[in-house]
Every structure is written in structure tokens, then in C-alpha cells.
Amino acid sequence: MLPVPSSNRFNEDAVYTEVRNAICExxxxxxxxxxxxxxAEHFGVSRTIIRQVLLRLAGEGLVRQEPNRGAFVARISLExxxxxxxxxxxxxxxxxxxxxxxxxxxxVQALRELIAQERKACKQNDYPRLTRxxxxxxxxxxxxxxxxxxxxxxxxxxxxxSLAYFxxxxxxxxxxxxxxxxxxxxIEAGDVEQAVAVSHKHLDGIEAALNTFAALEPRLSLAExxxxxxxxx
Numbered sequence: 001m002l003p004v005p006s007s008n009r010f011n012e013d014a015v016y017t018e019v020r021n022a023i024c025e026x027x028x029x030x031x032x033x034x035x036x037x038x039x040a041e042h043f044g045v046s047r048t049i050i051r052q053v054l055l056r057l058a059g060e061g062l063v064r065q066e067p068n069r070g071a072f073v074a075r076i077s078l079e080x081x082x083x084x085x086x087x088x089x090x091x092x093x094x095x096x097x098x099x100x101x102x103x104x105x106x107x108v109q110a111l112r113e114l115i116a117q118e119r120k121a122c123k124q125n126d127y128p129r130l131t132r133x134x135x136x137x138x139x140x141x142x143x144x145x146x147x148x149x150x151x152x153x154x155x156x157x158x159x160x161x162s163l164a165y166f167x168x169x170x171x172x173x174x175x176x177x178x179x180x181x182x183x184x185x186x187i188e189a190g191d192v193e194q195a196v197a198v199s200h201k202h203l204d205g206i207e208a209a210l211n212t213f214a215a216l217e218p219r220l221s222l223a224e225x226x227x228x229x230x231x232x233x
Contacts, residue, residue: 010043016053018043023062023073024135024162025128027229030075032222034063042226061160074163078210081164084157085207091154092138092203093196095145096183100192107144108188114140115180128229135159137180164210179205 010018019039022028034054040047054071057063064074076084114137121130135158142154179202186195 010045012045012049012052015039015043015045015049016056019053020057020060020062020159021132022225022229023057024159025132026162027128027225028073028222030073030163032073032225034071034073035222036070038222038226042223060156062163076160076163078164081161081210082207084160084164085203085210088138088154088157088161089200089203091150091157092141092199095142095147095150095154096187096195096199097192098146099141099144100187100190100195102146103144103187108184111137111140111184112181115178115184118180119178131162134180135161141183 019028019034028034036047036050036054039050039053043050054063054065058065058071062074063071065071114133118130118133118137121127121133139155139158142151142158145151179198182198183195183202186192186198
């Protein structure tokens with residue numbers, strides 16, 4: 001039986017955040033069935049709330065809903081993943097060019113604090129949290145853009161990479177090479193060309209690992225995943 005969290009901790013937004021983070025951390029694998037009853041029991045909320053959460057996630061492309069079968073974590077193909085990284089590179093390069101001349105000290109500091117959390121996750125071998133924080137760095141960078149369309153495009157696009165389960169984060173250079181700090185250092189120094197170059201190198205390295213399927217852990221049931229996952233809240 002799953003441990004049921006205190007119901008007063010979870011409203012629709014809180015459940016949405018937890019399920020979304022679990023997907024972005026690659027703890028809920030593509031094609032995992034998201035049973036309404038099990039989720040409702042786990043979070044101590046109604047199935048109506050769970051349905052609303054799943055609808056929101058389906059709207060973001062993170063969940064797919066199948067008639068008469070229910071909701072599942074979505075999946076993207078290798079080709080789709082490569083297309084996402086191609087778009088990501090182009091848009092992030094434009095955003096970096098824009099924000100390099102306008103970024104404020106408090107914004108740099110906030111990004112450094114996020115990077116510090118990444119480094120901590122590396123040291124603790126907390127790969128799910130590292131995966132989410134690494135994604136969050138780029139989302140926060142995009143949020144600084146004065147061009148709201150570009151910013152929202154990346155904020156919607158980046159989480160979809162969590163559905164590309166073709167590489168093992170433990171073999172990525174996220175811990176050995178602090179490329180996020182390198183990108184931020186270049187932005188802070190006003191070196192647009194180098195910042196964009198490091199950003200492209202960083203994304204190239206991730207995309208290059210999309211060649212083989214690698215599961216981080218043996219496939220577990222939804223109940224097992226939720227029971228063992230450390231909550232975000």
C-alpha cells in the first residue's frame with residue numbers, strides 16, 4: 001500500500017508540480033500508465049483533481065490520453081528529439097544574444113544559485129534532481145528574454161526532452177564539465193559569441209548521446225516509482 005501524504009499538502013497545483021517533476025526527472029518513463037485511482041490515493045485528493053492535472057500535462061505534450069485506455073506518459077521518437085535540440089540551439093542562441101546586454105546582477109545571482117544546486121545534486125549522485133535542475137537552468141535563461149514568444153517557446157519545448165529516453169544521464173558531462181557556469185560567465189562578461197558557442201557545444205554534447213536507448217533503472221510500476229520518489233515539496 002502506498003504511503004498517502006497529508007491531504008492538506010496537496011491541491012491541484014501541487015499534484016501537477018509533483019507529477020510533472022517526476023516526468024521531467026525521468027522517474028516516470030514514457031508509456032507509464034497514469035492510473036487515476038492510484039494517483040488520487042497516493043496524493044490524497046479526488047479523481048476529479050487528478051483528471052484536471054492529467055489534462056494540463058496533456059496540453060503540454062507530457063501526457064497522452066487514449067480513449068478507453070486512460071492516460072500515459074508521452075513518448076517522442078529519436079528523430080523528434082533531434083528536431084527539438086535543433087530548435088533549442090537556434091532559439092537559445094538568439095536569447096543569449098539578447099540578454100547578454102540586459103541581464104541584471106540579481107538575475108545572474110539567481111542563476112548561480114541554481115547552478116550550485118546542480119553541483120550539489122552531482123555530488124550526491126542525485127541524477128533525477130540533476131536532470132530537472134539542468135533543464136531548469138535553460139528554462140530560467142529563456143524566461144529572461146524580453147521577447148515573450150521566444151521565452152515561452154523554449155519553456156514549452158525543453159520539458160519535452162524528458163520524453164526522449166535514449167541516453168543515460170550518468171554518462172553525460174553534466175558533472176565533469178560545468179558548462180552552465182561557463183555559459184553564464186560569458187554572458188556576465190558580455191562575450192556573446194563565446195556564450196553562444198559554449199551553449200551550442202553543451203547542447204551538441206547532449207544530442208550526441210541520443211544514439212542508443214538506455215534506461216536508468218529497471219522498469220518499475222507507477223506505484224513503485226511514486227513510493228520511492230523524494231517529493232519536491
